[in-house]
Each structure stands twice: as C-alpha cells, then as structure tokens.
Amino acid sequence: MLVRERPRPEAIRNRSNAWWFAVATVCFGAFMGQLDASIVTLTYHSLRVQFDAPLAGVEWVSLAYLLTLVALLVPVGRLADARGRKLFYLYGFVAFTAASAACGLAPSLGALIAFRVVQAVGAAMLQANSVALVATSAPPERMRTALGVQAAAQALGLALGPTVGAALVATVGWRWVFGINVPIGVVALVAGHFLLPRTRSRNPVPTFDWWGLVWLATATTSLLLGVSAASGLPLPPWATVGLFAAAATAGLAFVLRQRRAQVPLLDLALLRLPAVSPGLVGSLCGYLVLFGPLVLVPIVLVRAGCSEVLTGVVVSALPAGFALAATGAERILPRAVTDRGRCLLGAVIAIGVLLCMAVVPVAPGWTALLLALLGVGLGLFTPANNTLIMRAFPVAASGTGGGLVNMTRSLGTALGVALVTLALHLAPAGSVAPAAHSAARMLLVAAGVMVLAAWLSPRRTASKGSVAE
Known part of the structure; x- marks a missing residue:
C-alpha cells in the first residue's frame, strides 16, 4: 500500500x-x-x-x-x-x-x-x-x-x-x-x-548509480560554493580557485562515469535530443535573469532612500508580470506563434528591458515599469521553453527531464543571486547607480544567451501522448 x-x-x-x-x-x-x-x-x-x-x-x-x-x-x-x-x-x-x-x-x-x-x-x-x-x-x-x-x-x-x-x-x-x-x-x-x-510509463532501474550521484553532488556543490566565494563569501583566493577546480574535475568524472555505467544516472543521449541542450541553457539563463533583479533592486532602492514597503511593491512588479504573461499569453498571442517563437519574443523583450535598466537612472516608478515588462518577457519565455524540453523527452524519462529543468532553474537562481552580489561587492562604497548598471549588463549577457538558445531550438517538435490514468 x-x-x-x-x-x-x-x-x-x-x-x-x-x-x-x-x-x-x-x-x-x-x-x-x-x-x-x-x-x-x-x-x-x-x-x-x-x-x-x-x-x-x-x-x-x-x-x-x-x-x-x-x-x-x-x-x-x-x-x-x-x-x-x-x-x-x-x-x-x-x-x-x-x-x-x-x-x-x-x-x-x-x-x-x-x-x-x-x-x-x-x-x-x-x-x-x-x-x-x-x-x-x-x-x-x-x-x-x-x-x-x-x-x-x-x-x-x-x-x-x-x-x-x-x-x-x-x-x-x-x-x-x-x-x-x-x-x-x-x-x-x-x-x-x-x-x-x-x-x-516507467523506466526501470536495475541498479542505482551511486558513484554518479557522488560526482554530480560534488560538482554542483563545489560550483555553488565557488560562485558564492567569488561574490563575497569570506574564503581565501586559493580556496575559491580550488572549489572551481573541484567542480570541473567532478563534472568531468561524472560525464566519464555516465558513459561507462551500465545503468547511468543520466543517459547522456537525452542531452543530444534537438531541443534539450539549448532549452536547458535557456532555462538556466532565464532564471538567472529572473532572480538577479530580485536581489539587485531591493538593495539599490533602500540605499537610495526608499522605504521597505515601497521597495516591496516595486519588486512585486516582476513576478506579477511573469504570472500575467504565463497565464494570459494563450489568449493574447495567435495560435500560429510556435513555442520557439514565444521563446524568441520573450527573450528579445528581456534584452530590451535590461538595456534600459543598464542606462536609466534608478527610480521607483521607472523601475517598477521595467520590472513588470521584464516579467512579461520571462513569462512568455519560460513555459514555452519548458514545453520544448519536455516534448523532446520520451514519456518514460519525463521525471529525469523534469529534474534537469528544475536543476538548471536552481543553478540559474544561485548564479543570478551570486552575479548581482558580485557586482555590488566590487562596486566602490556608496556608488549605487554604477553597481546597478554593471549588474544589469551582466544580466543582459544572460538574456543574449536566451535568444541564442531559442534560435537553436527546433522549429517543430513532436507531440507525445498523455499517459495519465
């Protein structure tokens, strides 16, 4: 039972x-x-x-x-x-x-x-x-x-x-x-x-790849700790370099293990499916762009003298725009717009907003408007990108695909927080606007990768049947 x-x-x-x-x-x-x-x-x-x-x-x-x-x-x-x-x-x-x-x-x-x-x-x-x-x-x-x-x-x-x-x-x-x-x-x-x-529809596992889990956990943990160290965690430089080296070594060991294992933790052939690798890269960058401003904007506005209540209202514009686009796009956009087209449209909107954020002075009104528009772009991109990825996976491997999507989301979240923290950490004391514009330029690079990932996605994907009972 x-x-x-x-x-x-x-x-x-x-x-x-x-x-x-x-x-x-x-x-x-x-x-x-x-x-x-x-x-x-x-x-x-x-x-x-x-x-x-x-x-x-x-x-x-x-x-x-x-x-x-x-x-x-x-x-x-x-x-x-x-x-x-x-x-x-x-x-x-x-x-x-x-x-x-x-x-x-x-x-x-x-x-x-x-x-x-x-x-x-x-x-x-x-x-x-x-x-x-x-x-x-x-x-x-x-x-x-x-x-x-x-x-x-x-x-x-x-x-x-x-x-x-x-x-x-x-x-x-x-x-x-x-x-x-x-x-x-x-x-x-x-x-x-x-x-x-x-x-x-199931995908049996005769034996579990414990060594694969060890190498994957070592790689992701070392990477996140290294990024945190680079963005201000109090560790000596040699420790930061060592963490990145450990992440690279463990990542290589994980790939080699998956190639040799009889029942791998992750079938690397799945990553070669047309929509999977570009989609996962796009997912990582999408959440990097989503979470970066959620760290950046409150710090910048509070330093500029805004109250915490006003700051909370301004920041809420980003997830509000995201939710509006994620649920309302089906009713607004023509059905002829493909998932790839929605990804491109959302990524281009994100680039336009971040270009503005990189040059426009920080002010509550303008910032709320830009965050809402950024949320709209990400709300168009994310569901369509996830659909491209999940349609590419066989039904029996849907859990693995969902795990990969959420892992890239978590990594993107961590990198978004870390890159913004790094920009603020490197900025001279009291220089709020330059730090904000520098962080926006970092996020702009990620949005550019989103466009590239969407462009590399296949124009058409096969639909798989529902298996629910």
Whole structure:
C-alpha cells in the first residue's frame, strides 16, 4: 500500500477536465517551493538574535537547502521514472511538511540547518516530478498552457514570499515562517492522493548509480560554493580557485562515469535530443535573469532612500508580470506563434528591458515599469521553453527531464543571486547607480544567451501522448 501508486477515483479519472485537477495539485508544490525560497531570507535578523549567531552561520539556513536540492533533483527524477512519479511526489510532501514543522520547533541553529537539509530532500522529490506530472497529465495540445499555470504558481509564491515573511516575522515570529508550510502541505497531500494520476510509463532501474550521484553532488556543490566565494563569501583566493577546480574535475568524472555505467544516472543521449541542450541553457539563463533583479533592486532602492514597503511593491512588479504573461499569453498571442517563437519574443523583450535598466537612472516608478515588462518577457519565455524540453523527452524519462529543468532553474537562481552580489561587492562604497548598471549588463549577457538558445531550438517538435490514468 505504501509503495504502490493508487489510481484516482473513477469519478475524477473520467472527467474531461481531470488533467486540470492534476495541474492544480502540482501548483501547490510549485507555490510552496518558491514561497519558501523567498520567505526564509526575512528570518535572518531574527535568527541571529535568537541563536546569537553570525550572519555567515545564518546564511547556511538557505545554503544547505539549496546545495541539497540541486544535488538531488536529477537522481530523484531518475528514481521517480522507475518507481512512480505520483508516489515520489506524495512522499515529497510528507518529508517537506514534516521537516517544515521541525524547522519551526528547532532548538538551535545547527538543528535548524539539519532540518532544512531534510526539507530540501522533500523539495527535490516535489520539484523533480512537478514538470513531469504536468507534462504527462495534460493533453499534448494543452501542455504549454498547463506549464504556464505552473510557472504562474511559482511566480505567485515568489511574489508573496517577502510580504508574507515580513508580516509573520513582525507579528508571530520567525518560527511561523516555516510553520505556514504545514497546513498547505497537509491539504496538498490529500489532494495529491485523490487527484494525481498514476505513472503508466516507467523506466526501470536495475541498479542505482551511486558513484554518479557522488560526482554530480560534488560538482554542483563545489560550483555553488565557488560562485558564492567569488561574490563575497569570506574564503581565501586559493580556496575559491580550488572549489572551481573541484567542480570541473567532478563534472568531468561524472560525464566519464555516465558513459561507462551500465545503468547511468543520466543517459547522456537525452542531452543530444534537438531541443534539450539549448532549452536547458535557456532555462538556466532565464532564471538567472529572473532572480538577479530580485536581489539587485531591493538593495539599490533602500540605499537610495526608499522605504521597505515601497521597495516591496516595486519588486512585486516582476513576478506579477511573469504570472500575467504565463497565464494570459494563450489568449493574447495567435495560435500560429510556435513555442520557439514565444521563446524568441520573450527573450528579445528581456534584452530590451535590461538595456534600459543598464542606462536609466534608478527610480521607483521607472523601475517598477521595467520590472513588470521584464516579467512579461520571462513569462512568455519560460513555459514555452519548458514545453520544448519536455516534448523532446520520451514519456518514460519525463521525471529525469523534469529534474534537469528544475536543476538548471536552481543553478540559474544561485548564479543570478551570486552575479548581482558580485557586482555590488566590487562596486566602490556608496556608488549605487554604477553597481546597478554593471549588474544589469551582466544580466543582459544572460538574456543574449536566451535568444541564442531559442534560435537553436527546433522549429517543430513532436507531440507525445498523455499517459495519465
């Protein structure tokens, strides 16, 4: 019973809109993941006071979560392809919800960081399967719409995070920043049990590639730590160089292992599918461009004398524009515009906005308008790009594909934060505008890569049938 997927009730399964129930359920996880990503940073000050800890120690509340998440997304997706995506998704909710409750009750900073690692394991089980569940539940012709709704749920969680986090910390305390996940998780777990379809096409794993997991985890962890060190983490230069060297070495070892392994963690042939490699690069750069301004703008506006309330309103324009475009593009754009065309349009809009941000003086009004337009561009790009990637993967490898999409998203998030932090770190003290323009130029390069990735994507992709039951 606990290791087998149960089918949906017949009354649900036979409805013509049953796929919408599955998409709505997946949106719970998408919303929670992004809410948690943007809400936790609001607890830093309270954690420092509560546990009498330095900022370098408190930062590990986020860093431990991110490192664990990135390392596990691909292997968890591979296992879900073999054992059942619904099963892994539901157990992910169990782990995430239980760990959230434990975080809210943590007696020490060390315990909190340990519980965050467990929370990240649950988040990996959710995120590795979210895109795959949407892609295999929705009819082929509605996949882009479904992925757009999921992306909008992520944007909504991202937008509400700072506001909800600030309100919780100011009223009931930092522990409820984690406790808020518990009721949402319980509702999502019950909904998933009844509304998510079983996995009908599986990709068995006779043996698990543990060495592949070790090399992948080493590569991603070293890379993220190296980027953090380069952007201001207090490490000596030789340690920073060593981290990048370790990342390159472990990455090469991972590739060689996947070529020799009888049952590889990641079938490298999947990366040679026409839409996959350009799409994954575009996904990484898209989230880099999305998260960079979310770090840059609050720092710049507060330094310029804006209140925190006004700053929060301005920053919310970015995820609001993203959600609007991700859900409304189907009704506005002609059906003749292909996924590749939407990717190109979204990336070009992002380039235009970042060009303006690189030269326009920082002011709340202009910044809010530009962020909203940037969100529109990214909201056009992301669902269409994800659709191109997921249509290229065989149905039996959908979990692996979803894991790769979310891993590149997490890496793009980390790089966006790190590059902006690096630009601010290198800027002379007090020079707000030059630092902001320098960061915008870094993000502009990433937007240029988005255009190139979209251009290299195939003009037409084959539609695969739905396998939901």
